[in-house]
Amino acid sequence: MVTLAACDRRDGTVAQQSALQLTDIKGRTVSVPGPVSKIAIDDSRYLVALSLIHPDPVSLLSAWAHDDNRLGAEGYAQFLKASPELADLPRIASSAENFDVESIIAARPDVAVLSVESGVTDAQIERVEGAGIPVVVLDFFADPLDDLAPSLEILGKLVGREEQAREFLAFRKQRMDAIARRVAELPEAERTLVFLEAHAGSSPDCCNSPGRGNASDYLQFVGGHNIGADALSQSSGKLNLEYVISRDPAVYIATGGPHLAARGGFVVGPGYSEQDARESLRKVAARRGIADLTAVREGRIYGFSHQLLNSPLDIVAIETFAKWLHPQVFADLAPDQTLATLNSRFLAVPYDGAYWVSLKE
Structure with a gap:
């Protein structure tokens, strides 16, 4: 981890702000001033992941894909009940649609969290990052057995909830290991x-x-x-x-x-x-x-x-x-x-x- 000079908005003085050095699921090294408070997500299921590690996941969003079908009607209703502002947040393209650079730039998140299956190209990532918005690519769905744990760890680091991410992943691993031991004994x-x-x-x-x-x-x-x-x-x-x-x-x-x-x-x-x-x-x-x-x-x-x-x-x-x-x-x-x-x-x-x-x- 390195530090960056940052201007304090209240009095104009220069303070030291931590920067996270992350390696995302695509193997890209990304520097993110963090932990961040506003992210854009291209899959509503990232809300579920944030809900595992943060008491108010919607408060972390600057934009999302409005793909509430991935949550289901009742699941979406539960998020809306807890955070009605979710419905009015800016919309970006979902990972199932054509990638839209302009909508992410317009939302001005601290970081854009994109899905590995989104089809985003290196050139499109460069355009987003050229606008001063770091891009982190994660995967909870395409290859979850390999990618879910590191993806949640990265998400935890991004929002300052590393301990909570580790606690959930330990819970998950304990149960998965118990299953794996029994399966290994099956002919x-x-x-x-x-x-x-x-x-x-x-x-x-x-x-x-x-x-x-x-x-x-x-x-x-x-x-x-x-x-x-x-x-x-x-x-x-x-x-x-x-x-x-x-x-x-x-x-x-x-x-x-x-x-x-x-x-x-x-x-x-x-x-x-x-x-x-x-x-x-x-x-x-x-x-x-x-x-x-x-x-x-x-x-x-x-x-x-x-x-x-x-x-x-x-x-x-x-x-x-x-x-x-x-x-x-x-x-x-x-x-x-x-x-x-x-x-x-x-x-x-x-x-x-x-x-x-x-x-x-």
């Missing part, structure tokens, strides 16, 4: 073949799926194997129904949420009872082709909230998947208690509601 032949259908039932054509990375890595970690990882080289894409049937997975997991209600897909999460979610899952699993899978015929049918899956709270998904894939090995896991602990011990804005379900009562 390779007991690795469970899984079909995870993302945004299940959202369109008439089959089927959205994670490819390499992301949720496929979670399933591999807990002793499973997602069939999408064998067919899709990118992080997500579509599988055809014939391929799914030919692989005949032993476990079927649907992801969905309130955003699929209008399209007749799988709904789960706040605003839906466990019985509502179970009936929705039953409908999705009864579709042509899917109903004939061994997983469905034998009742190994599960549903998980897409918002909670693609989340810095991934330990909840990891524990839930472990319990579904190897129920005898992980009979003692209680992901509902883990989420309750996250709510009481870490999260400034809690996650309330039923976020996963199976067809078994």
Whole structure:
């Protein structure tokens, strides 16, 4: 760490301000005067990460992508209830859209926190940094098993909450290590073949799926194997129904949420009872082709909230998947208690509601 001379705005005197020297997820060395008080984020799920380590995460924002769909309607409502000013903050492009240099410069954040999957180019980063705004690239979603921990550490350093970031990461690591030890003792032949259908039932054509990375890595970690990882080289894409049937997975997991209600897909999460979610899952699993899978015929049918899956709270998904894939090995896991602990011990804005379900009562 080095120090920079900075002008005190109250009396014009020169003070020494610390500067953070960071290496971001792209391997870039970035100097950020810090800790900072105003950041721009291109993914609303960074609000969840900030909520883990700061009591008032919205107070840290100068701009965000207004991609409230990634939080879910109820999740967004919870943030708005705590901080109504969130709705009026300047908007920048989300990581799912074309990168917009001008909107970031106009927001004048202390630092722009961008997602590795945003597609931002080196030339665009240079333009933002040329305007005096450091750019830090993080990743909570594309390769979470490798990138989530260092990304949260960096975020903690940026906002002066390093201790809180370390505390959460220790909590997560303890649980992940316990799962990894048991999975290491499983024979390779007991690795469970899984079909995870993302945004299940959202369109008439089959089927959205994670490819390499992301949720496929979670399933591999807990002793499973997602069939999408064998067919899709990118992080997500579509599988055809014939391929799914030919692989005949032993476990079927649907992801969905309130955003699929209008399209007749799988709904789960706040605003839906466990019985509502179970009936929705039953409908999705009864579709042509899917109903004939061994997983469905034998009742190994599960549903998980897409918002909670693609989340810095991934330990909840990891524990839930472990319990579904190897129920005898992980009979003692209680992901509902883990989420309750996250709510009481870490999260400034809690996650309330039923976020996963199976067809078994």
